[in-house]
Amino acid sequence: MVVNIINDVQRMLKEERHQYILAKIKLSRKVLSTDLSIELKVSEDTIRRDLNELSSKKLIKKVHGGALPIDNLASSYLERSNFNLEEKNTIAKKALSLIKDGQVIIMSGSTTNLQLAKIIPSDINATIYTYSLPIALELTKHPSIEIIFIGGKLYKPAQVTIGLDVVSSISQLRTDLCFMGTEGINVSSGMTEPNWEVSHIKKCMISASNKVIVLCTKNKINKIKRYAVAPIHKIDTIVTNINPTDSTFNDFKEKGVKIL
Amino acid sequence: MVVNIINDVQRMLKEERHQYILAKIKLSRKVLSTDLSIELKVSEDTIRRDLNELSSKKLIKKVHGGALPIDNLASSYLERSNFNLEEKNTIAKKALSLIKDGQVIIMSGSTTNLQLAKIIPSDINATIYTYSLPIALELTKHPSIEIIFIGGKLYKPAQVTIGLDVVSSISQLRTDLCFMGTEGINVSSGMTEPNWEVSHIKKCMISASNKVIVLCTKNKINKIKRYAVAPIHKIDTIVTNINPTDSTFNDFKEKGVKIL
DNA sequence: AATTTTGATGCATAAAAACGCGTAAAAATG
DNA sequence: CATTTTTACGCGTTTTTATGCATCAAAATT
Incomplete structure (x- = not known):
């Protein structure tokens, strides 16, 4: 054969x-x-x-x-953004009440902020600065919000721009509100981040903004990360997915932080 | 039979x-x-x-x-991007051959460029400047391309940034290649655009770039729009979905434009 | 109301997918 | 090194899917 x-x-x-x-x-x-x-x-x-x-x-x-x-736009970021969606949405809804017509706002690239961007009612007018691709994209659906994208080198995993350009752009800004997510917040260490670049950018955001609002899920509270962003007294309001009367927040309240 | x-x-x-x-x-x-x-x-x-x-x-x-x-006002950009996909993909495939490793490239926000962004092989290294949200987002999937996003005010329908910031950022650049779509190109009028802002940005792109490559479907050829972008001799190569030997291109070739 | 356009339904058919089975090579095990 | 076990394939066979066609019902149009 x-x-x-x-x-x-x-x-x-x-x-x-x-x-x-x-x-x-x-x-x-x-x-x-x-x-x-x-x-x-x-x-x-x-x-x-x-x-x-x-x-x-x-x-x-x-x-x-x-x-x-497969059509979908983003993968890794998208996955994260669907994680704990329930909690994030709860936070986003609460945060919504802080936005007033005509304000100038700066938003960090957190997935909770993405949720917030998704639910801003169409009758609200505002100017939003952001350096997050997904958030900007989401906001393009909104009829009346003016979006200013802060350019720079793209950090792919988080789909945000980072680097000197971003820092220098933000330091020239003056905004009413600043919504940002965080990886850790604690009364004594304040707000902390695991990423140096990000920590730096957030510092700029805080000094550019009149009011600082931190959006975070319960599990970020009392976590401490490598790089300091700001002491606790710089934070005006913390928005979380749990009841503001929870005893967890006692220390924060003493420092004058509002809990929502 | x-x-x-x-x-x-x-x-x-x-x-x-x-x-x-x-x-x-x-x-x-x-x-x-x-x-x-x-x-x-x-x-x-x-x-x-x-x-x-x-x-x-x-x-x-x-x-x-x-x-x-069904009512909903989905972003008009996405709509366009799926239209004539076949042609756009043909163009994108051809254009791919013009990209060499290590180049610095600037891309306009055209939907054909989006197609191109989608098919860039993962072994190519390059730095890409863009002011288009969808293109930047697409490129975040690529392992090795460095993406620089050009910030500014967002023009929602096209999901690109426009305005002075964009113009001034681009004028400070020097790139090897420039890929841009167009709404009209013609031997005597050169490249033209219906949108003033866009025409201005494209002018900057052209003067920032060493080589200018225009991607366009057949139906844009010999169309003339309101605002001039550049005379024909500034264009190095036109990439279309039809055969480069087509007689349509004779005039272009005489002016020294390469057809792909 | 008469006529022309569309739509729905059942049926036929070819293509594609799934399933089960057998086999041979590769990998793991004693 | 022999022998199980696993993996990757291919081949029939059976199901499922996609599609066109014929026929009849339901509209739109005149």
């Missing part, structure tokens, strides 16, 4: 096929199982299994006959 | 049709089953089934004879 060596010579590994498929989808926006079967010299069955795998990893959208790219 | 190759060549996947229909509805506020049947080369029957599906997903409002948009 003749052994067909030729056939065996070139068979791609599964992983290689996957790479190939992803690359092709990226480039052509569409792949057909039949084409792939021919191109990769495996049965359509195998292609289908490949497609199913990639699809279950959310890397492609499998459809009858082939696959298409 | 004649085998009809043409017929076999392109049949869209159901999902693709759906996307096409949605894009068209948003753009023209109305679609007719008969038109779609011809455009998508399927029976009206199938179109009706498509429309029913989309309608049951509340994405469109199905009516006698066709369908209408």
Whole structure:
């Protein structure tokens, strides 16, 4: 019996096929199982299994006959933004009451702020400065808010601009309100951040703004991170997802911080 | 017997049709089953089934004879970006070949550029300046591209920043390549734009860049708009969705413009 | 009201997907 | 090194899906 060596010579590994498929989808926006079967010299069955795998990893959208790219805009940020959505929305709703018509506001890039941006009623007029891509994008849907985007080098994981440009832009501003998320807040250490760049930017935001409002979920309270942003007395209001009368806040209240 | 190759060549996947229909509805506020049947080369029957599906997903409002948009004022940019996707992708693929590793590039906010941003291979290194939110967001998915966002006041319909800040930022730049879309290009009038702000920004881009590459679909060629951007000799290359040997381009070639 | 356009429904068919099974190579195990 | 176990595939077979067509019902149009 003749052994067909030729056939065996070139068979791609599964992983290689996957790479190939992803690359092709990226480039052509569409792949057909039949084409792939021919191109990769495996049965359509195998292609289908490949497609199913990639699809279950959310890397492609499998459809009858082939696959298409997954549409969605952002991935990692988007995932985070859907985390603890319930809490974030609670906070956002409370924070809404602090916005008055005609104000100039600066917002940090936190996912809670994104929630806030989503629910600002369309009859509110305001000017919002931000350095977060998703927040700016969200606000473009709003009919009357004026958006000023603060440019600079993009920090991909958080989809915000950072760096000197941002710092220098912000230090030239004067705003009424400043909404910012935080990674840690505590009476003695004040507000702290794990990221040096971010801590610096937040410092600028605070000195640029008349009132400082910190939005944070319960689990950030009493956490301390590496870099200091501001002592507690610089914070005007903390908005959280728990009851403002909770005893957790006693110390904060003594320092004159409002809890919402 | 004649085998009809043409017929076999392109049949869209159901999902693709759906996307096409949605894009068209948003753009023209109305679609007719008969038109779609011809455009998508399927029976009206199938179109009706498509429309029913989309309608049951509340994405469109199905009516006698066709369908209408379901109120909501989704961002007009996204609408445009999914329209004529095929052509835009063709252009983007061609344009890809012009990008070399390590270059500094500036991109305008055109939807064709968005397509380009989507398909840049992950092994390419480059620095990209842009003032388009969607493009910047798209590029955050790329592992190695450095993105610099040019800040300023946001122009919502196009999701780009405009204004003095943008102009002044760009005039301080020096880039290797400049990819820009256009609303009209013509041998005698050169490149033209309907929007004054945009025309001004594009002028800056051109003078900041070593090479100027214009991406445009066939239908923009020989159109003339209100505001001049640049005479034809400032353009190095035009990338379109049609064959570069097409006679349409003869005049352009005489002026030294490369066609891709 | 008559006529023309659309829409819905059932049916036929071809293509694609899923499922189960067998096999052979690769990896793990004793 | 022998032998299990696992993994990756391919091949039938059965289901499901996508689509067109014919027919009849429901509109819109005249």
